[in-house]
Amino acid sequence: MNDLENFRVEVKDWLDKNCPSTMRAGAPADTPIDEVWGGRKAVYKNPDSKLWLDRMGEKGWTMPTVPKEYGGGGLNKEEVKILNEEMFAIGARAPLLSFGIWMLAPVLLEYGNEAQKREHLPKIIKGEIRWCQGYSEPGSGSDLASLATKAEDMGDHFLVNGQKVWTSYADKADWIFALVRTGPKEPKHNGISFLLIDMENPGVSTKPITLISGKSPFCETFFDNVEVPKKNLVGELNAGWTIAKKLLQHERKFISNFGLAAGMGSKKDVVSLAKKHFGEDEGKISNPIFRSKVIDHKMKEHAFGLTLQRAADEGGKASAVASMFKYYGTEHNKRRHELMVAASGVNGLAWDGNEFDDSEKNLTRAWLRTKGNSIEGGTSEVQLNVISKRVLELPSG
Amino acid sequence: MKLILNEEQNYLKETALSFVSEKTPVSHLRGLRDSDDQLCWDKEIWSEMVKLGWSGILIPEEYGGSNFGLTGMSVILQECGKTLTPSPLFASGVLGATALTKFGSEEQKQKYLSKIASGELTTALAIDENSHHNPNICELKAIKDGSNYVLNGKKIFVVDGASADIIIVVARTSGEDDDVGGLSMFLVESDSSNLKKVKLDMADSRNYANITFDNVSVDETMILGEIDMGLEPINEILDVGRIALSAEMLGSCEKAFEITIEYLKERKQFGVPIGSFQALQHRAAEMFCEIELTKSAVMAAMQGAEENSNDLQRLSSLAKSIVGETSHLVSNEAVQMHGGIGVTDEYDIGFYLKRARVAETILGNSTFHQERYANLTGF
Numbered sequence: 001m002n003d004l005e006n007f008r009v010e011v012k013d014w015l016d017k018n019c020p021s022t023m024r025a026g027a028p029a030d031t032p033i034d035e036v037w038g039g040r041k042a043v044y045k046n047p048d049s050k051l052w053l054d055r056m057g058e059k060g061w062t063m064p065t066v067p068k069e070y071g072g073g074g075l076n077k078e079e080v081k082i083l084n085e086e087m088f089a090i091g092a093r094a095p096l097l098s099f100g101i102w103m104l105a106p107v108l109l110e111y112g113n114e115a116q117k118r119e120h121l122p123k124i125i126k127g128e129i130r131w132c133q134g135y136s137e138p139g140s141g142s143d144l145a146s147l148a149t150k151a152e153d154m155g156d157h158f159l160v161n162g163q164k165v166w167t168s169y170a171d172k173a174d175w176i177f178a179l180v181r182t183g184p185k186e187p188k189h190n191g192i193s194f195l196l197i198d199m200e201n202p203g204v205s206t207k208p209i210t211l212i213s214g215k216s217p218f219c220e221t222f223f224d225n226v227e228v229p230k231k232n233l234v235g236e237l238n239a240g241w242t243i244a245k246k247l248l249q250h251e252r253k254f255i256s257n258f259g260l261a262a263g264m265g266s267k268k269d270v271v272s273l274a275k276k277h278f279g280e281d282e283g284k285i286s287n288p289i290f291r292s293k294v295i296d297h298k299m300k301e302h303a304f305g306l307t308l309q310r311a312a313d314e315g316g317k318a319s320a321v322a323s324m325f326k327y328y329g330t331e332h333n334k335r336r337h338e339l340m341v342a343a344s345g346v347n348g349l350a351w352d353g354n355e356f357d358d359s360e361k362n363l364t365r366a367w368l369r370t371k372g373n374s375i376e377g378g379t380s381e382v383q384l385n386v387i388s389k390r391v392l393e394l395p396s397g
Numbered sequence: 398m399k400l401i402l403n404e405e406q407n408y409l410k411e412t413a414l415s416f417v418s419e420k421t422p423v424s425h426l427r428g429l430r431d432s433d434d435q436l437c438w439d440k441e442i443w444s445e446m447v448k449l450g451w452s453g454i455l456i457p458e459e460y461g462g463s464n465f466g467l468t469g470m471s472v473i474l475q476e477c478g479k480t481l482t483p484s485p486l487f488a489s490g491v492l493g494a495t496a497l498t499k500f501g502s503e504e505q506k507q508k509y510l511s512k513i514a515s516g517e518l519t520t521a522l523a524i525d526e527n528s529h530h531n532p533n534i535c536e537l538k539a540i541k542d543g544s545n546y547v548l549n550g551k552k553i554f555v556v557d558g559a560s561a562d563i564i565i566v567v568a569r570t571s572g573e574d575d576d577v578g579g580l581s582m583f584l585v586e587s588d589s590s591n592l593k594k595v596k597l598d599m600a601d602s603r604n605y606a607n608i609t610f611d612n613v614s615v616d617e618t619m620i621l622g623e624i625d626m627g628l629e630p631i632n633e634i635l636d637v638g639r640i641a642l643s644a645e646m647l648g649s650c651e652k653a654f655e656i657t658i659e660y661l662k663e664r665k666q667f668g669v670p671i672g673s674f675q676a677l678q679h680r681a682a683e684m685f686c687e688i689e690l691t692k693s694a695v696m697a698a699m700q701g702a703e704e705n706s707n708d709l710q711r712l713s714s715l716a717k718s719i720v721g722e723t724s725h726l727v728s729n730e731a732v733q734m735h736g737g738i739g740v741t742d743e744y745d746i747g748f749y750l751k752r753a754r755v756a757e758t759i760l761g762n763s764t765f766h767q768e769r770y771a772n773l774t775g776f
Contacts, residue, residue, distance in 0.1 A: 271775075271776055283775060284771075284772075284776065285776060291771070291776060292767070294771075294776055295767045295768075295770065295771040295776055296767065298771075298774070298776065299715055299718060299719065299767065299770055300690065300719075302694075302715055303690040303691070303693055303694040303715065303719050304690055304693075306400065306690075306693035306694060306696070306697045307689055307690050307692075307693040309400055309693070310400035310401070310692070310693045310696060313399050313400045313401045314400075314401055324685070324686050324689060327682075327686065328686050328690075381679070383682075384678065384679045384682040384683065385675070385678065385679075385682075387682035387685055387686070388675075388678035388679070388681060388682045391682075391685060392658050392678075392681055392682065392685060393662075394658070394661060394662065394670075394672040394673065394677075394678050394681065395662060395669075395670045395672050395673040396673060397669075397673040397674065397675060
């Protein structure tokens with residue numbers, strides 16, 4: 001047996017012993033999704049969630065490619081593939097959902113100093129600290145670089161004042177990675193720094209935002225004379241914009257993958273909804289005009305899925321490709337939900353009460369929620385600008 | 398299935414690009430059109446393609462080919478598509494070679510495949526009988542008469558049919574007009590008596606013919622495959638053709654898009670390049686996304702064919718449908734974004750529009766393949 005085959009046997013064996021049965025396929029799906037975000041404030045209804053997270057975190061397998069000295073799994077690409085395959089084989093649930101893993105950790109690995117990596121990466125990997133992202137502000141949406149939250153140099157610390165908005169799960173997070181203005185006199189892109197802030201610091205407060213879809217994880221986050229140690233500056237002073245852009249790429253990739261994965265795995269498939277509500281004619285959706293819309297949509301979805309696969313096969317190069325996936329994935333997801341709502345007729349617009357079942361009420365909320373997918377993380381229009389400039393190299397206006 | 402090319406396929410693609418860039422820029426097609434060339438392709442160019450081995454890529458080595466696979470053939474056609482290069486490569490090297498390799502008897506393979514590889518003869522596939530591709534319908538009949546079959550009927554829009562030496566014709570040998578089980582294929586020499594070819598003059602200036610069979614007698618040794626073999630095996634040939642043609646169409650889309658983007662950078666109005674206007678930038682970026690999706694669909698279909706995927710019919714229809722829609726979008730936007738010169742004959746972009754529309758109809762347009770994909774998937 002070669003090393004990889006040995007590794008597969010080890011992984012299989014370890015998962016067999018360590019993955020609790022309620023964390024596998026076939027288990028009753030009553031574990032709330034919030035349970036697996038970790039952090040100091042986490043409450044676990046199912047103790048297996050905590051057990052599974054702790055065991056995977058201990059192995060470093062929540063971030064399997066990160067070097068062991070930072071708490072990661074220290075695995076190579078082939079080994080990660082094996083780990084994923086074996087987890088998939090038993091239907092193991094992801095042990096940890098985390099902005100720390102998806103966004104901050106890759107940035108810390110690239111731009112963080114040794115002390116920052118050693119302090120923060122193990123806690124991200126073990127799910128001990130839950131992170132949120134402080135980017136947008138009420139006055140700075142697409143023009144993010146105009147952000148005004150200021151961090152003044154007070155000698156041994158920064159004094160932070162201002163407001164962030166659209167901070168997902170800020171009310172449940174422990175730390176926030178934030179963009180702050182440290183160079184008020186510099187050109188706007190050159191006066192921004194990337195700062196890590198413990199939200200237990202006095203002066204940090206949060207307030208949830210209600211969306212058109214109802215309750216949401218989004219919050220406003222306020223900083224009122226918050227003192228932040230200098231060691232929490234990532235990268236050089238006033239060089240935060242480069243880091244911010246890099247992090248946005250990770251975020252865009254995540255959002256587009258998420259949209260597609262959600263679509264493909266969903267039980268609420270547009271085809272089955274159309275057959276249910278319009279009826280079937282020899283196995284076909286009986287409304288021919290609606291059917292043709294569904295066909296067009298599903299074929300585009302197939303091609304988009306193949307494009308994600310091709311990008312992976314090509315080695316996932318080119319940052320602008322992330323913009324394409326973000327743009328196309330979120331727009332596609334909006335169209336998918338519009339079709340599901342249309343297929344369901346009035347049952348696709350239910351808000352509350354007992355006359356409609358949960359999946360119908362959830363669909364309404366989900367449909368409304370998709371409207372934000374093409375705004376958050378850079379609007380569709382911003383993604384098209386990025387493609388125009390960076391891929392097509394069209395001149396600036 | 399990996400959606401990337403290997404080193405040899407990439408090399409082939411590069412060779413093809415330098416060949417077509419040097420030998421057959423769009424001015425080559427324009428020249429053939431302007432001289433009212435009846436062949437619609439150039440014999441010298443074709444013999445150079447043959448020398449490069451392109452005609453034999455889908456033919457087994459024992460019959461003089463290289464058996465290099467459909468991906469290799471498709472990437473060559475993709476590059477040919479970039480300059481709208483006309484040649485019998487698709488009709489002969491793809492459709493003819495595939496039909497004979499898959500279904501030919503040993504004797505037929507010996508007799509024809511090596512000549513297809515060497516370029517000595519070219520073939521065409523005669524299947525359509527109506528203005529829309531629909532292989533389910535076949536009225537052309539072949540009736541047994543001793544050791545011969547007698548063919549009566551008409552095939553239209555036969556790609557490269559005006560020049561082909563061998564016509565592979567789909568004929569009804571049993572059943573009624575829409576009974577897909579009663580179909581068979583015959584190899585018919587184009588100089589057979591009672592066979593009449595009329596060259597079509599189409600918008601894309603390529604080679605097509607309507608072919609009438611008026612008591613054309615064919616020896617039973619010229620049956621390709623089994624009698625009453627039905628549509629399913631014939632569809633295997635059509636799917637290979639659809640995938641290869643999709644690659645050619647993709648190449649044309651890529652080039653028309655590239656030409657347009659260059660124009661947006663050069664052309665100035667109001668004192669600035671028009672490419673600085675967001676109204677055009679966003680449309681260009683959307684086209685970029687559609688082309689990327691199209692590349693993936695075409696790549697998946699090519700690789701699916703290489704690996705004998707059991708999902709090949711769906712992949713083939715996905716590719717042909719998506720590439721059809723993308724050609725439609727890109728060719729229209731290319732003309733619009735060029736403004737006035739876009740609608741002049743002097744400028745090349747109109748050639749891409751004309752070719753796009755004709756190619757969209759060959760072996761089934763987007764709606765045909767959407768319906769097929771949907772039926773195969775259970776929508």
